[in-house]
Amino acid sequence: MQTFLPRLKRRLRYLFHHGERHRLLQEEMEFHIAAMADDLISQGMPEQEARAAARRKFGNLTLQSEQSRDTWIAAWLSDAAQDLRYAFRTFRRDAGFATFAVLIVGLGVGASSTVFSVVNTLLIRPLPFDDPDRLVWIVNHEDTSDMSGRTTQVDHFLDLRAQNQSFSDMAAFFAFYGVGDNKLTGQGEPERLSGVPVSANFFQLLGVQPQIGRLFTLDECKWNGPKVLLMSHGLWVRRFGSNPGIVGRTLTLNDEAVTVVGVMPASFDFASVFTPGSHIDLYLPFPLTPETNRWGNTLAIVGRLKPGVPLSRAQAEATILSKQFTEAHKFKDRNDFEARLSFLRDHVSGQIRPALLVLACAVGVVMLIVCANLSNLLLARTATRQKEIAIRAALGAGRARLLRQMLTESILLSSGGGLLGVLLAFAGTRALTHLDAISIPLLSDARLDGSVLVFTLLMAIASGLIFGLAPALQVPASTVHDALKDTGRGSTEGRGHKWIRSGLVVSEVAFACVLLVGAGLLIRSFLHVLDVNLGFQPERAAAVRVDPSQQYNTQAKQNSYFDEVLRIAREIPGVERAGLADSLPLGRNRAWGAAVKGRTYLPGQYPGDAFVRIISDGYIGAMGIPLIEGRDLTERDTPSTEAVMLINQTMARNFFPGERAIGQFLEGGCGKTSPRIVGIVGDVRHLALEQSSGNEMYYPMRQCDDHMSVDLVMRTALPPSQLAGVVRISLKSIVPNLPSSDFRTLQQLVDKSVSPRRFVVLLLAGFAGFALILASLGIYAVISYSVTQRTQEIGIRMALGASAADLRGQILGQTMTLAAIGMVFGVAASWILARALSSLLFGITSTDPVTFGAMLVVLGLVSAIAGYVPARRASRIDPMVALRAS
């Protein structure tokens, strides 16, 4: 310690006075030479000769001084500055190379950082709530796909909340809220808003406070309590111009007066966490009362674990409690309850996690290709700079110093690339967050934050080190002697170089092959998904919300309203068919229990719940759902006639195996009577394109008023978007406040449901394309370089009678050998890695021979083209010119 401080002081002094120091060292050594010469003279040597001898004996003055300076702390910094200056000068001379290098590093780093910003948001960054690691998502029956099966009844929720020991609190929201369920009228343009009903403690549980105003009171969460709402930040800014006076004001929502009690902060985005791809404008109180309990399974539950309680213990307790509740109330007033717990974070990112991991790996591979490519280019440059390096070595530059010079250059290039990468990542992340048609959770929250920037910086420096290493290590191999001697006259390039360069190209091709196969598999899956038989025809069909307003307060009034809407719609020119439905495919769903009348089912033999749609006549036709057997619903299926229903083919098969379903009666439907099955329709993919439909049943809207919303579906002769205005004007007489944003084509619904898959496919295909270009550039660079190096050899061969075709063939052969070796490795790697993709594939296996074959052909063709260009140049070499050169 006592020697440390003076030592540091000395080092600092050296650092700050290093120019002076250098001069004095030179002087000291000059004295040494002079003293030596004096001695030689006194021994009788002539003065001139003595001085020369002394200088010779002393050796290289510059090197001595460099070696002495190596002990100075200043050396490092001053060398770095010198290296940087030198590198800048070199790049100015070779601007094309520098631009290209910065460009591809920039693209690589930009792509990685963009993907990382998404990965960071979804998988790494905590959810935007208080202490999010203790938040747990609680579903009922994990193994069903219908929302009714996964949600929980109010009384089960209340019991679980009261009796558990694991959670400090639990809150819930009403899972069956729909997009545009709430119509805002009054001032300005009428508008459909999406509102989610939440339990009183929902915001406290997440740890979110309103920006202005207050949260709901317990009184407001009672049945028929005061009508209040909380507003999202987005709606407040958009519709109310950020006016803080909004709190306390009364709005007209669904023809009722509702008081605004507060505005949520911008940082709270319910939809991006719980229902990606949509947006929420309002939060409404949801009463947890006997009335809502009767609605059946409705709640999605979030719990907060007590500190230190592991998820497994909470799960064990919830399993026992939910079993007790189910036993105690079986066949009485409650549905089954089987609580399944998972961390909220896993629930949110679970769906997209495999796809994101694939993207992250893909972008890593892209970076490797970028590094291999630049490594190759730098190697080529090093080779042409052999003499320059040799001269520097002869003048006394140390080996370490030259190595460092090379690394400085590559890191300078990669830093330039990193800078460009940050810009690209900024643009890329911005573009991604503005893709609101994509239903990927939290995507709109992705942004370039500190951790992304650090990642980018590390990425740039690491890539600089990686691609700079191989060329830098070439430096010691080029001793002064060889480099100055090897003018390349007639000789082919050295063996060592060739192997490294070929190895790099082979690995580039192999990496590109892996990416191409991965992208190819996903593209083929995507095409398969788009090719799926939806069961309905989304082309030339559109939907518009026409919920009956409060004034139609009886079923009779509602039915005449439906008649009128349908009549008007069918008269609109261009509308071929029209029908009504309570919910559209690929959106909200619910399921009810069903049983063939008079039949009892043994445990394990029950064919399962069925998805419910409440529709009018004409809906089947407007959607393009085929009627397989029996009849469609008609406008004469009213409360005064026999109760009827339609079922889909799957349900007919499941409930009536080997029997005729038409004419049979089903229990447990809408109302007390058991409707008769009058028709069987085709299956519809209403959950997701990748998922088959399950049991579906359709009740006539005029007989069953258990619907929360009503959509008018129209099949049109014209492109549907041209019809929006006409539809709105025509319906004005009966639906006066129809918001203009309401008109949706069914194709939009389909597009939205495939958007996460499209997102992944587009990105991966982009990466694969980039990789292909880089790989072909790599091949081109290597072959082209070897042709240039061998110009004289080629000249001699031609002079000795080799034909142009022979030469072309030989060079092409060289190219294809490299490509083939790369493809062998690439296919082997893809074969193994593609298994990781299997959860993302649809309709093909991970070893799909078509994809593998097609990608090999593409890669082979591109390699051939990349090799053909230099081959052609070689075959056009004039032997005389080649031999005379240098």
Next chain:
Amino acid sequence: MGDKSKADLLQGTLDMLVLKTLTRGHLHGYAIAQLIQQLSDDVLRIEEGSLYPALQRLELNGWIDGNWGISANNRRARFYKLTPTGRKQLNGETERYRQLTGAIARVMGTA
């Protein structure tokens, strides 16, 4: 270049020799090299390429202290002297050297 001279004398040994030489008083680099050569009966020839880095290193460690002065031939030269820490360092190294040569001598004598 420069690599060969480094291999001739172990680094630690050169440092020790320089420190030992400086116990005779203030000396400049050339004198140090000459003295070592004479004292070793021309066996040890100090390569200048090793000497100056060694002097820099020793000075940086605070074991020797260099000052500019005038040589016998009326030239400006840098004279080095041993510092107290340098003397301590020399004692330590001398002790280690004795142990080492003693051990080698014993092995060579008995074998």
